[in-house]
Amino acid sequence: MLRIYNTLSSAKEEFVPLIPGRVSMYVCGVTVYDNCHIGHARANVAFDLVFRYLRHSGYDVTYVRNYTDIDDKIINRANRDGVPFNVISERYIKAFDEDMARLNLAIPTHQPKATEYVEEIIALVQKLVDSGAAYQTEGDVYFAVEKFDGYLKLSHRNLDDMLAGARVDVDERKHHPMDFALWKAAKPGEPFWSSPWGNGRPGWHIECSAMSMKLLGETFDIHGGGKDLVFPHHENEIAQSEAASGKPFVRYWMHNGFVNINSEKMSKSLGNFFTIREILENYDSEVLRFFLLSAHYRSPIDFSDQNLADAEAGLDRIYSALSGMEELLSKDGSADPSGTAQVANEAVAELTEKLAGLQHRFCEAMDDDFNSALAIAHIFDLIRSLNRVLADRNASGAPLTALFRQVRYEIATIAEVLGVLNTEPGGYLARMKSRKSSTLKIAVHEIEALIAERASARKAKDFKRSDEIRAHLLEMGIELLDSPSGTEWKVK
RNA sequence: GGCGACGUCGCCAAGUGGUAAGGCAAAGCUCUGCAAAAGCUUUAUUCAGCGGUUCAAAUCCGCUCGUCGCCUCCA
Structure with missing residues (x-):
């Protein structure tokens, strides 16, 4: 009601x-x-x-x-x-x-x-x-x-x-x-x-x-x-x-x-x-919209760089989790096209439960005079559970196609109402990266050259040089993220 | 002068009678060559203060303090 x-x-x-x-x-x-x-x-x-x-x-x-x-x-x-x-x-x-x-x-x-x-x-x-x-x-x-x-x-x-x-x-x-x-x-x-x-x-x-x-x-x-x-x-x-x-x-x-x-x-x-x-x-337009929805519409809202930056950090967190999920989904999709394989563990059980109650909680919040702030809190709740499963799944390698597809669907349903989270996660992250890159004092090809140099240094166990490069880039506002599949970078 | 709103963790912000959501920031641990991300743990016995009603109040009532808005064009 x-x-x-x-x-x-x-x-x-x-x-x-x-x-x-x-x-x-x-x-x-x-x-x-x-x-x-x-x-x-x-x-x-x-x-x-x-x-x-x-x-x-x-x-x-x-x-x-x-x-x-x-x-x-x-x-x-x-x-x-x-x-x-x-x-x-x-x-x-x-x-x-x-x-x-x-x-x-x-x-x-x-x-x-x-x-x-x-x-x-x-x-x-x-x-x-x-x-x-x-x-x-x-x-x-x-x-x-x-x-x-x-x-x-x-x-x-x-x-x-x-x-x-x-x-x-x-x-x-x-x-x-x-x-x-x-x-x-x-x-x-x-x-x-x-x-x-x-x-x-x-x-x-x-x-x-x-x-x-x-x-x-x-x-x-x-x-x-x-x-x-x-x-x-x-x-x-x-x-x-x-x-x-x-x-x-x-x-x-x-x-x-x-x-x-x-x-x-x-x-x-x-x-x-x-x-x-x-x-x-x-600021990205989606960050601005997300910020505006993070307070109830009748409350005063304070526009400041700090608050916009907080909103951006929050939205990044959601998209990062979704992006991680999509990545696994694209792999699982080929391995398990039927989407039936499942693993049962605590994290999966929690996510399944959160997912089942999500639409109800969302509507309950919105039914109460359009409480978008509470609705967003419920999304964060789900994201935490999703991250748990993601962390688990990275260890177990078990396909969770059906569950992830369900997450994607439920999020999309809510996104349609809030008018945020409509972007494909990889696209959002790329958009943010390119926006931030434009303010950098170092060219992208230079960053990539340094990353390549660092990769060979690491291969040769020259961690001194490797750390120098990391520190140098960090000074320029670039953070390096090592992963099994290579080194990514992002603007801090 | 009249009318009204608000005061919840360092910051943002839900919660309008049943015993404090969520985000950001911070600290420790796990992971990592080192990091980052993520996860786990920790962070308000307390909701501006003081009284009252109630079995029970951040939530209702009264007073005090503080902040803000409208009364003029303004989303």
């Missing part, structure tokens, strides 16, 4: 979709005016996980993630660069798509753009004006928050307290200081659409209501986004949507926690943010 933390009730609730077997979910994507940062990566990975797990659980999921492609920030950027606004929005839609692809995000069912739904937006605003929930003033249309009873029910506040905070700009044209724009009159030179209130464009918030209700209906199951969107964005979406439809807008509101940079809040104004692109120059 899946339980989801619902911001609306501040509690975990059993998940019961509106229509049995089907889930409708909407996630606030991005306003496309700049490259995405690590915070966007987190939010999108978090809801990608939700999407994948719901599918894995057997639901038919309709997942909508929007692009807000008309907005003040886009217009500002376009003016600065001296280009039409859609040059900016299209540029950053493309950049977003590329970034998300690198993070291995599944493609949502629909990816609507605000500018393609202006007709629906206008209709929605008109409906609100007609019902008295909104009012027009000098070409702008505002939503009257006092007309909506449930206002602030998501962020659990009240209007008086909000005003006491007193960072609300006073605008004489507003009936109430907290009223927000549904439609903005176009200033000279700004892009506009014609409307019953004159030329203008949608305000922020209304596009999400229009697109989600059009694609998912007036009431749908899950709406997600970053914690910072609770107020005002989602609060306003509720107000607009429910005032218009008279029905509950969303059943489960989900919000992911922030990314901190070295324990400080990351924000554009502080200037301490990293774009996804910058991070991927230094």
Whole structure:
């Protein structure tokens, strides 16, 4: 039974979709005016996980993630660069798509753009004006928050307290200081659409209501986004949507926690943010995704070199074990094509048992509000058992084809949900090696020449020279790994 | 000022009533010519502090201390 933390009730609730077997979910994507940062990566990975797990659980999921492609920030950027606004929005839609692809995000069912739904937006605003929930003033249309009873029910506040905070700009044209724009009159030179209130464009918030209700209906199951969107964005979406439809807008509101940079809040104004692109120059995209999944999606997560390095070490450990297994499997496969031969010992028994319970434990973790951190711990548990068998098997030489194939299958099943560990292990390790090699001050052919020299030295029992070479390479950041089949090297 | 979250081993991080997962780091041993990897063993009688409820609390309640977030564009 899946339980989801619902911001609306501040509690975990059993998940019961509106229509049995089907889930409708909407996630606030991005306003496309700049490259995405690590915070966007987190939010999108978090809801990608939700999407994948719901599918894995057997639901038919309709997942909508929007692009807000008309907005003040886009217009500002376009003016600065001296280009039409859609040059900016299209540029950053493309950049977003590329970034998300690198993070291995599944493609949502629909990816609507605000500018393609202006007709629906206008209709929605008109409906609100007609019902008295909104009012027009000098070409702008505002939503009257006092007309909506449930206002602030998501962020659990009240209007008086909000005003006491007193960072609300006073605008004489507003009936109430907290009223927000549904439609903005176009200033000279700004892009506009014609409307019953004159030329203008949608305000922020209304596009999400229009697109989600059009694609998912007036009431749908899950709406997600970053914690910072609770107020005002989602609060306003509720107000607009429910005032218009008279029905509950969303059943489960989900919000992911922030990314901190070295324990400080990351924000554009502080200037301490990293774009996804910058991070991927230094870290593998799978390591970044693995790192993001290593904490629960609602907890704050601290982005630092230390923490990324830890995540990388952990992922390396998993892939190394899997790679060792695949190597044996490729040998066993020919010796034992039926895959029936087995040896029974303690390690094998333990791995068999862990394997049998893996999917159950995985689902139990994920059912508890998508606890990916716990799910990953279960994988590490399995890897430990696998390593035990691997160590054993190296001694006994017994074929374990069937067991290893089962491990491969179970891992792949989980990998499909987490969106990590999808790479062929040898491929991952090679990728990491080449990434790290590019930072080395020594050429690969030189390393290999030294390894060859060391091999002959060892053959001649010249261990002094052999150790000199090992030490020299270690200084260069190269670690040598001797094995019966020869010497491998890796970047430390 | 209002609202809210959090404080678990050196670091990261699960655990929301039944007696402390997992990862990283560290130490010893096995293996190795020496190493590395891997395995084994060890590393929190204790969950910021103090009280309370309970047969039983990291988990519930209260207070104190500390950190952080939202209230303005923000994932």
